[in-house]
Amino acid sequence: MADKDNRKKVEAITSMEVDFAQWYTDVVKKAELIDYTSVKGCMVIKPAGYAIWELIQSQLDQRFKETGVENVYLPMFIPESLLQKEKDHVEGFAPEVAWVTYGGLNPLQERLCVRPTSETLFCDFYKNDIQSYRDLPKVYNQWCSVVRWEKETRPFLRSREFLWQEGHTAHASAEEAEERTIQMLNVYAQFCEEVLAMPVIKGRKTDKEKFAGAEATYTIEALMHDGKALQSGTSHNFGDGFAKAFGIQFTDKDNTLKYVHQTSWGMTTRLIGAIIMVHGDNNGLVLPPKVAPVQIMIIPIMQKKEGVLEKAEELRKRLAKVARVKVDDSDKSPGWKFAEQEMRGIPLRVEIGPKDIEAGKCVICRRDNGEKLEVALEELEDTAERLLVQIQKDMFERAKAHREASTSVAMNLEELGQLLDTKPGFVKAMWCGEQACEDRIKEQFAATSRCMPFEQEQLSDTCVCCGKPAKKMVYWGRAY
Amino acid sequence: MADKDNRKKVEAITSMEVDFAQWYTDVVKKAELIDYTSVKGCMVIKPAGYAIWELIQSQLDQRFKETGVENVYLPMFIPESLLQKEKDHVEGFAPEVAWVTYGGLNPLQERLCVRPTSETLFCDFYKNDIQSYRDLPKVYNQWCSVVRWEKETRPFLRSREFLWQEGHTAHASAEEAEERTIQMLNVYAQFCEEVLAMPVIKGRKTDKEKFAGAEATYTIEALMHDGKALQSGTSHNFGDGFAKAFGIQFTDKDNTLKYVHQTSWGMTTRLIGAIIMVHGDNNGLVLPPKVAPVQIMIIPIMQKKEGVLEKAEELRKRLAKVARVKVDDSDKSPGWKFAEQEMRGIPLRVEIGPKDIEAGKCVICRRDNGEKLEVALEELEDTAERLLVQIQKDMFERAKAHREASTSVAMNLEELGQLLDTKPGFVKAMWCGEQACEDRIKEQFAATSRCMPFEQEQLSDTCVCCGKPAKKMVYWGRAY
Numbered sequence: 001m002a003d004k005d006n007r008k009k010v011e012a013i014t015s016m017e018v019d020f021a022q023w024y025t026d027v028v029k030k031a032e033l034i035d036y037t038s039v040k041g042c043m044v045i046k047p048a049g050y051a052i053w054e055l056i057q058s059q060l061d062q063r064f065k066e067t068g069v070e071n072v073y074l075p076m077f078i079p080e081s082l083l084q085k086e087k088d089h090v091e092g093f094a095p096e097v098a099w100v101t102y103g104g105l106n107p108l109q110e111r112l113c114v115r116p117t118s119e120t121l122f123c124d125f126y127k128n129d130i131q132s133y134r135d136l137p138k139v140y141n142q143w144c145s146v147v148r149w150e151k152e153t154r155p156f157l158r159s160r161e162f163l164w165q166e167g168h169t170a171h172a173s174a175e176e177a178e179e180r181t182i183q184m185l186n187v188y189a190q191f192c193e194e195v196l197a198m199p200v201i202k203g204r205k206t207d208k209e210k211f212a213g214a215e216a217t218y219t220i221e222a223l224m225h226d227g228k229a230l231q232s233g234t235s236h237n238f239g240d241g242f243a244k245a246f247g248i249q250f251t252d253k254d255n256t257l258k259y260v261h262q263t264s265w266g267m268t269t270r271l272i273g274a275i276i277m278v279h280g281d282n283n284g285l286v287l288p289p290k291v292a293p294v295q296i297m298i299i300p301i302m303q304k305k306e307g308v309l310e311k312a313e314e315l316r317k318r319l320a321k322v323a324r325v326k327v328d329d330s331d332k333s334p335g336w337k338f339a340e341q342e343m344r345g346i347p348l349r350v351e352i353g354p355k356d357i358e359a360g361k362c363v364i365c366r367r368d369n370g371e372k373l374e375v376a377l378e379e380l381e382d383t384a385e386r387l388l389v390q391i392q393k394d395m396f397e398r399a400k401a402h403r404e405a406s407t408s409v410a411m412n413l414e415e416l417g418q419l420l421d422t423k424p425g426f427v428k429a430m431w432c433g434e435q436a437c438e439d440r441i442k443e444q445f446a447a448t449s450r451c452m453p454f455e456q457e458q459l460s461d462t463c464v465c466c467g468k469p470a471k472k473m474v475y476w477g478r479a480y
Numbered sequence: 481m482a483d484k485d486n487r488k489k490v491e492a493i494t495s496m497e498v499d500f501a502q503w504y505t506d507v508v509k510k511a512e513l514i515d516y517t518s519v520k521g522c523m524v525i526k527p528a529g530y531a532i533w534e535l536i537q538s539q540l541d542q543r544f545k546e547t548g549v550e551n552v553y554l555p556m557f558i559p560e561s562l563l564q565k566e567k568d569h570v571e572g573f574a575p576e577v578a579w580v581t582y583g584g585l586n587p588l589q590e591r592l593c594v595r596p597t598s599e600t601l602f603c604d605f606y607k608n609d610i611q612s613y614r615d616l617p618k619v620y621n622q623w624c625s626v627v628r629w630e631k632e633t634r635p636f637l638r639s640r641e642f643l644w645q646e647g648h649t650a651h652a653s654a655e656e657a658e659e660r661t662i663q664m665l666n667v668y669a670q671f672c673e674e675v676l677a678m679p680v681i682k683g684r685k686t687d688k689e690k691f692a693g694a695e696a697t698y699t700i701e702a703l704m705h706d707g708k709a710l711q712s713g714t715s716h717n718f719g720d721g722f723a724k725a726f727g728i729q730f731t732d733k734d735n736t737l738k739y740v741h742q743t744s745w746g747m748t749t750r751l752i753g754a755i756i757m758v759h760g761d762n763n764g765l766v767l768p769p770k771v772a773p774v775q776i777m778i779i780p781i782m783q784k785k786e787g788v789l790e791k792a793e794e795l796r797k798r799l800a801k802v803a804r805v806k807v808d809d810s811d812k813s814p815g816w817k818f819a820e821q822e823m824r825g826i827p828l829r830v831e832i833g834p835k836d837i838e839a840g841k842c843v844i845c846r847r848d849n850g851e852k853l854e855v856a857l858e859e860l861e862d863t864a865e866r867l868l869v870q871i872q873k874d875m876f877e878r879a880k881a882h883r884e885a886s887t888s889v890a891m892n893l894e895e896l897g898q899l900l901d902t903k904p905g906f907v908k909a910m911w912c913g914e915q916a917c918e919d920r921i922k923e924q925f926a927a928t929s930r931c932m933p934f935e936q937e938q939l940s941d942t943c944v945c946c947g948k949p950a951k952k953m954v955y956w957g958r959a960y
Contacts, residue, residue, distance in 0.1 A: 045552055050552050121517070145556060147556070
């Protein structure tokens with residue numbers, strides 16, 4: 001009975017080759033990461049999903065703090081007049097915010113929006129908090145949720161409320177602001193590659209794609225398994241635009257009043273969507289060990305036989321010194337437990353039964369490639385530790401190889417269109433710098449400029465679209 | 481010049497004996513814990529304040545997880561129809577919630593309130609997530625912010641938005657729910673006493689004071705330095721009231737459908753207010769070492785002399801192995817730095833100058849009692865570590881002695897009133913169990929029943945108010 005249900009559970013996942021979107025939804029639901037709610041476009045992040053976010057948070061936060069970031073908390077409400085102070089910013093966000101109009105039984109004198117992002121609040125705060133060059137730089141960050149009234153939503157990728165961090169900094173000079181913008185982009189890129197095992201392209205957004213109110217937006221772009229791009233983190237340099245709109249001035253060492261230069265940068269729970277779509281397979285989620293809430297699941301075989309559960313518990317205690325480990329001693333069959341462990345993406349499975357115990361060994365199985373290994377029990381901790389490192393590394397290399405195999409070069413519009421249709425992935429092509437060409441490519445192929453990568457190549461001298469002299473190489477792609 | 485400003489800064493704190501409320505506001509502002517904002521009733525929690533919250537979070541969260549709690553995240557919005565499902569609950573909260581009526585440019589079909597607490601959302605989630613006894617218990621918690629449209633606000637103590645954790649559990653039996661309610665109250669009490677060095681009274685709220693929708697509310701009550709009580713954490717047993725209102729049923733082992741029994745429990749950023757008012761003095765904040773973001777500040781004396789800053793840095797590196805430590809090498813005078821370290825409540829100060837270096841010693845000064853000690857440099861780590869433990873212990877004992885000295889017994893109404901006016905603190909008195917007596921005491925003396933303590937005493941046989949037979953001993957007090 002249990003086994004039948006189990007098979008049903010596994011069979012119920014749509015194959016990613018048949019329908020990638022449905023596969024994604026199935027994994028999200030069956031790995032118990034999220035649940036839908038009565039609030040349209042808002043999700044419950046369940047324990048298995050939230051534990052991944054906690055691991056992302058703690059490791060990212062530590063990297064922030066190593067660069068001098070301090071955490072703060074600002075209100076979730078923005079008075080309408082404050083949101084309107086920076087012209088480009090309000091145009092970008094006003095159409096998609098939620099408005100609070102009543103406090104208790106009384107209508108508010110001024111309506112408040114629920115923060116879609118907090119540039120305006122930080123500016124309002126910095127305006128009073130910054131007086132002198134001695135007060136600079138301010139390198140603040142907050143972990144919170146934000147709201148954007150999206151029409152179409154998908155778990156983790158696009159929802160009306162999502163969790164994120166937003167860093168907001170203020171500096172005495174333009175150079176220092178630019179330096180911090182790039183520094184945080186590098187923190188993001190290293191975090192994605194080292195912790196999420198997800199290779200990213202670092203680059204700058206075109207003016208069309210940049211953040212509302214920014215002078216420059218930098219981005220890291222990752223490639224999902226289906227060949228679509230995912231913007232995975234952005235870092236913005238605002239110059240002194242917000243400072244002028246909000247009047248954030250300081251007395252410099254030379255005793256003159258100057259405007260500060262500001263940056264902001266953010267990553268979100270969207271990263272969990274990225275993990276799923278970069279690493280997942282037809283058996284479910286595959287978690288990089290560094291963000292796996294459980295790294296090793298011990299599954300006892302014939303657990304009712306004397307000594308099996310005791311041995312499993314002994315191994316758990318030993319492995320707990322090197323990893324996050326659990327024993328599945330529920331009354332389900334081993335087959336069911338294997339399928340659950342695979343669905344949940346737990347990197348390693350240890351199988352231990354009466355025969356193994358007699359032989360002084362166990363079987364250890366890698367989630368990422370299915371490899372099985374017989375291990376002498378006395379070598380278990382060393383082997384598990386080594387395998388977790390190896391899995392983390394292999395997952396990165398596999399994702400990188402996939403991205404490289406999915407990156408092409410187009411020399412003209414026809415090629416660009418053909419590649420986007422036949423070989424899903426990034427297409428590198430030259431661009432003249434005119435928005436008209438971006439608009440045309442978007443209209444014709446539903447593809448956008450993902451970024452102008454820092455690592456430029458001179459593929460040709462002419463724009464892929466209009467044939468005029470090219471200024472930049474751009475990564476183009478269809479995106480989430 | 482620097483020193484003059486410094487004195488001004490310190491002098492600007494109102495003495496707590498002169499005006500406790502103003503003293504509190506001064507400390508909150510001058511220790512740079514919070515700032516006011518353009519959003520009425522909402523605060524900025526600045527780095528020094530937020531770092532305390534991070535230490536509270538991490539230590540409380542660890543204690544939760546040791547009892548099997550799992551973290552989740554639910555939406556911040558509650559549809560009006562959902563809030564209305566439990567009658568007492570909506571009556572309690574509807575008058576003080578913020579309502580979202582527009583999403584982007586369009587009016588919503590159903591308005592959404594910003595969560596004041598999430599019982600209704602958890603019920604809506606559990607209704608689908610719980611099917612069988614195998615799905616129980618659910619022991620979930622979330623860290624988030626909530627909104628209550630208060631008319632009068634005070635930093636940390638009462639604000640329109642505040643940060644908290646809210647645990648929400650579902651159980652198969654009434655006994656298990658009651659057990660969890662008490663278990664979490666005990667976690668709270670131990671946390672307050674062991675981490676915040678703040679003694680608390682554990683007890684049950686009267687029906688008048690209990691949470692909207694609860695069968696029973698348990699509380700921990702602390703006494704502030706001015707003799708006012710502060711409710712510092714609550715744990716509620718809902719019985720099956722919410723389960724019936726929301727239809728949360730499960731199939732039990734005997735194959736019958738049953739309603740779950742639920743609990744919820746919360747602590748908030750109000751705890752930071754409690755730390756200030758229990759431990760602070762006329763020089764500013766005094767932080768218990770376990771929640772002090774910086775536990776030791778090293779202040780170099782005559783830092784421009786050769787070798788002083790190098791020695792300070794050497795000591796910092798050594799102390800970093802046993803504590804959170806910083807060097808204040810700014811260009812302010814030592815006097816200014818001392819005052820700042822005291823204002824910010826940093827538990828230990830290490831003074832090191834050329835003469836100390838020559839003598840192979842330094843001065844170490846306790847923030848909590850001003851005690852100064854000469855320490856041989858080779859004994860610095862051991863001494864600092866020992867002192868931090870001692871300070872944590874002494875602060876608890878001092879707060880407990882203050883509470884005991886501020887707790888009286890009243891045998892009749894006249895005594896009760898007189899004690900409340902002349903000896904601020906808790907007054908223990910017997911109560912008949914009738915709300916009429918609570919109402920009368922509140923009206924006459926502006927005091928409320930804080931709790932019916934678990935440790936009952938039989939002070940007399942009759943109610944302090946009406947003279948009828950007494951049922952319970954109650955702690956009465958004026959409260960924040």
